[in-house]
Amino acid sequence: MISQTYEVEGAWLPFGNPRKDRCRKCGAVLVPVPREGTYNSRFWDKEKDDGLGLFYCPNGCSEESATLAFRFFHSFSHFCTNDSTPYNYKVDFSKFKSCWISPEGVIYPVSSTGHSHFARYVLCETEIKLEEDGWIKITEAPPAIENSAGSATQRQKNALFDYAAANKLDTEWVLKNCDEGFCELIK
Numbered sequence: 001m002i003s004q005t006y007e008v009e010g011a012w013l014p015f016g017n018p019r020k021d022r023c024r025k026c027g028a029v030l031v032p033v034p035r036e037g038t039y040n041s042r043f044w045d046k047e048k049d050d051g052l053g054l055f056y057c058p059n060g061c062s063e064e065s066a067t068l069a070f071r072f073f074h075s076f077s078h079f080c081t082n083d084s085t086p087y088n089y090k091v092d093f094s095k096f097k098s099c100w101i102s103p104e105g106v107i108y109p110v111s112s113t114g115h116s117h118f119a120r121y122v123l124c125e126t127e128i129k130l131e132e133d134g135w136i137k138i139t140e141a142p143p144a145i146e147n148s149a150g151s152a153t154q155r156q157k158n159a160l161f162d163y164a165a166a167n168k169l170d171t172e173w174v175l176k177n178c179d180e181g182f183c184e185l186i187k
């Protein structure tokens, strides 16, 4: 039994959870909340005669962290494959050109002028701070890589390879030039 002192991610669902609704953070299928003994048990007080029961994440993800994961994903979900979820997403290279690549090699697609907005409103950082921290910026017009920190991590290089291949760029040439600081992407 989960004995958190905080609200666990959950929902009112038909008994048995026939649709297999999942936690928005970790993707686990939601399970019934015990009537007593957990933080979420108190919400059974709100039970109505509508055939719905109380379910929650078996891994104990907090409601707060699940909401944040959900909001974060939806800031770029329109650039992902249609079957993407907050806990398992894949960017769709046909839907974007501009993006950030984190030092961990994660690609975050943005609109053509969206780098600063993503930094500020999604990560609560400034664009300059991300650049100082080694994030790579790929812009659309002119098509270019900006790598202010000057050297890419291996994971960033892997992500750049995927980006270049999907955009029919010379992958070898892109990787060779990505440590230059600024390099225009010539097809």
Ligand SMILES: [Zn+2]
Residues within 6 Å of the ligand: 009, 023, 024, 025, 026, 027, 028, 057, 058, 059, 060, 061
């Ligand atoms: Zn979870």
